Amino acid sequence: MIEQLSWKVGGQQGEGIESTGEIFAIALNRLGYYLYGYRHFSSRIKGGHTNNKIRVSTKEVRSVSDDLDMLIAFDQETIDVNAHELHSGGIIIGDAKFKPVKPEGCKAELVIIPFSEIATELGTSLMKNMVAIGATSAALGVDTATYQAVVEEIFGRKGEKVVTNNMEAIQRGADAFIQSAGKSVQTLSLKKADGKNRMFMIGNDAIALGALAGGARLMAAYPITPASEIMEYLIKKLPEFGGTVIQTEDEIAAATMAIGSNYAGVRTLTASAGPGLSLMMEAIGLSGITETPLVIVDTQRGGPSTGLPTKQEQSDLLAMIYGTHGEIPKIVIAPSTVEEAFYDAIEAFNLAEEYQCPVILLSDLQLSLGKQTVEPLDYHKINIRRGKLNDQELPEREDKSYFKRFEVTDDGVSNRVIPGTKNGIFHVTGVEHDETGKPSEVPQNRKDQMEKRLRKISNLSFPFPIYKREQHEESDVLLIGFNSTRGSIEEAIPRLEEDGFKVNHAQIRLVHPFPADELLPMLERAKKVVVVEHNATGQLASLVKMNAGHGDKIESLLKYDGNPFLPGDIHQQCKEMLVNGHI
Known part of the structure; x- marks a missing residue:
């Protein structure tokens, strides 16, 4: 019996590699195991080698494992590329269709199973991934009935026959492994998990859920890897809470639309990756000088330019801090776990409104797309803070002057009103301005406004820096x-x-x-x-x-x-x- 397992499935992109890992992982998560999954995928829609490596453990795990216990191969390239990770007690389970061959020096056992043939007999070769899941189950000593609920959830809308065929594919895969492996292959039986219910999610889902829980009701964004899942999650969820997602024509429009919405009092976010953030830089400056809250998620990926859009990198750090022209107050936070991503997304909105400045939530591809077990989130920790926002009618000023939206204050933060608030009219522009927002190039005013804006984050309060x-x-x-x-x-x-x-x-x-x-x-x-x-x-x-x-x-x-x-x-x-x- 083993306490943890490192499992990988690989093949050509578009062959159902992701769904194979997803079904396998969800079922084991529901048994109470801790999981951590990381996908290696190509920057094209179909074709090119892809794999999904999943770590299963009776204890909490937050990283990819060094080695590999089991490799499920849908083509020879998967074996050639990944065999070096296998240890001497490992197992390769390959589809008979491509006549699997172990590389020289590989000490893992090779078990050949007709994934494609079995699937075709059941109606479609697409079900070969379910056959592979069944073979995996047999190797781990996991009852195939474990997958029943997951299969029903995923395929139930397609009818009972589809559910039945997929479950049969799993069972036949398990039978084929037992028959092919015999007693010559040592199974990798997992110790029993604790059976507790835990969430299983990627970092992007946690960020999106945090934004929702933090009061966001609008997202303006343009799709880009590896940030798109935030948008996809909120497209489904925001309408249930009176919100919406708008896909803009580009990242410039996304950032400026988010500024406009926040200006109107609606908590709004946008999300992108490095190339998109480059386009947003001028708008981030606009948020800074107009002191309008703005929350931006940057999911870092390989650069520069298009670079390695589907690979891990952390090279946006200095750009996020110093990328904007001129000098503005800015807050950049970087969660390191899925749980932190959830809570930090909420805190990003609080900080943006309290300090009236852009807040960048910095993630990276591994955190954003890596899927892992998460302990139940504590919604009692959610605290909405809107800072110096006044949504009530203001007293009329005797001199009929404009509201001092940019009043110079000791803490650098001025009072803010929702547009349309009675007696709260003020001017707003991207040029330097006085306390009422009227454009001004007076040297002393410039000095006062610059120092005021920069002063606001000098005593920033963040709970866990x-x-x-x-x-x-x-x-x-x-x-x-x-x-x-x-x-x-x-x-x-x-x-x-x-x-x-x-x-x-x-x-x-x-x-x-x-x-x-x-x-x-x-x-x-x-x-x-x-x-x-x-x-x-x-x-x-x-x-x-x-x-x-x-x-x-x-x-x-x-x-x-x-x-x-x-x-x-x-x-x-x-x-x-x-x-x-x-x-």
Whole structure:
């Protein structure tokens, strides 16, 4: 019996690879297992190798595993590309249609099953993925009846016969594995899970749900990988709460429409990836100078330009902080788990209205599209804060002057009104202005307004700017990361400690304004610092050095080949740095 399993299915894009993993994972999630799934897919609609790697465990997991226990192959390319991950006790289950062959040196067992033939006998070759699920079940010792409810939910609208045929495909796949493998193949039986109900979702769904729970009622966006799922989720859900999604002609329109809607008092968001954020930069500046709340989600992907649109990278960090022309207040937050993505989405709207500025919720492809088990969300934690928003009638001013929407205040935040509020009329423009919004180029006014705007985030209150794991008062090494690297870092730490190193961990959740005061004590108590990030230039490391110093201690551990960090990557490379004295 094993406590965790690493399982992967692969083939050509468009062959049902995603649905195979989805059905398998949902069923095991409902048995109470913890799961973490990551898809490798091509940037084209159909064709090109794709795979879905899913980790199943009796304990919480937040990263892709280093190795592989079982590989389901719909073509030879899947075996050739992924066999190196298999350990000596692993199993390859291949479709007889392509005559599977193990690469030289591969010690995994090969079991050949006629996926396509069985599926065709049942009516359509498309059901070969269900046959594969059945073979997987037999190898794991999972009852095929486990999939009944999932199959009914997915295929029930197509009729009872379709449900019956799919369940038969699963059963015949299980029978075929038992017959083909015999006693020569050791099954990978999973220990029983706790049976508790947990959610199973991608980060984008958590962000969308958080936006909904946080009071958003409009999303203006243009589809782009890997952000589109946020839009797709809200297209289904917002109308149920009196809201809507508008697909705009481009990202420029999306950002300006979101500004207009927020100006009118409706909590609104937009979401995109790096190329779309580039187009939004001027509008972000407009949000800053007009002090209009704006929430933007940036799901980072491989760049520059179109780059690697379906692969992992974290290279938008500095652009999100410094990309806009001129100087405006801006808040950038970076959740590192699906749960944090939900709560941070809510907090993004609160911060945008409290500080009347753009807030960027920074994600990355692995966090946005990686699917994982999530403990039930606590809706009692939701707190809606709208800052200095006045939706009541204002007293009439004796001098009949305009409302001082941009009044210079000690905290930098001015009172705000909903358009149409009686006695609340003011001027608004993208040029510099005085307290009533009237355009002004008076030097002292410019100085006062600039300082006022920048002052508002100088004392920003954010509940958890850094996730800290401090096991040691003094550490040999402090590991720092942001977004999805948290899971792999957390798994690498026990391995480094087994090697004799004292390790602490800081995951940056508020990247701007940078939480230097919170991080500084950890830096001071560390002999060495390793910053783990998915880019080629060490952007987070630069932020740490710029805001908290200690550059002589800091080394970057970088990965920018499009693949996520594995725990083993961080363990081995960090160990080499420490042993060889690189840091």
